[in-house]
Amino acid sequence: GQQVMQIPQYQHVQEGEDFTTYCNSSTTLSNIQWYKQRPGGHPVFLIQLVKSGEVKKQKRLTFQFGEAKKNSSLHITATQTTDVGTYFCAGTSGTYKYIFGTGTRLKVLA
C-alpha cells in the first residue's frame, strides 16, 4: 500500500539555524498537506500543495512539491523556539484517505 516517509526523524538546531524536513511517497500524490503538532497538542494545518513543482511561502516557512508529485519539503529559515514541534506531511492519491508521514520532531535550543 501507499507509504509516506519523512526524514530526518529528529532534528535539534540552535535558534537562528535553518531546518528542513523531507517527505517521500511511494506513489504519485494528487496533493500534499503539511501539519504542525506541538507536544501534547493536535495537528494544525499549515498548507496544501497541489501542482507539480509548486512552491509556497509563509513568512519563514517554504514548502515545495516535487516535479513528479512524489516528494515534498518544508524549510524553516532562522528557527525560533516557537517552531518546536513535530512536522507531518500528509498525502492522498485522490481518495479520501490521507496518509500521514512518520513526522520530524524539531527541537530548537535557545
Add this chain to the structure above:
Amino acid sequence: GAGVSQSPRYKVAKRGQDVALRCDPISGHVSLFWYQQALGQGPEFLTYFQNEAQLDKSGLPSDRFFAERPEGSVSTLKIQRTQQEDSAVYLCASSRRPAGQGTDTQYFGPGTRLTVL
C-alpha cells in the same frame, strides 16, 4: 463552537470493555475524518464521512471498530471488546468541503487518549 471538540479527553478501559468516543465537528462542515495516533507516530486514517455517508472505512483495524454520523454532524467511534493494542489517541478532524474539492483543510480536535488495561 469555534473548533472541533472531542469527548471524553481521556478514557481508561479494562480489556474487553466497550467504549464510545464522541466528535463534535465545526458546524456546517461536510467532511469528517477519524484517525488513530500511536505514541511517536503520525495519525493513521480510520474512516471518512461526507455528511452522514461513510464513504471510506478501509482504515478501521477490525470489525470491533464501528463509526457513525447519523445526522451528518456529531460522530461516534465505538470500539467493542477493547484490547491493549487499541491504546492510542483517537483524533477527529472536520473539513468544510467534500474531500477532493479544493483545499481540504482538516481542523483537528484535541483527541481522546484511550488506555486499555
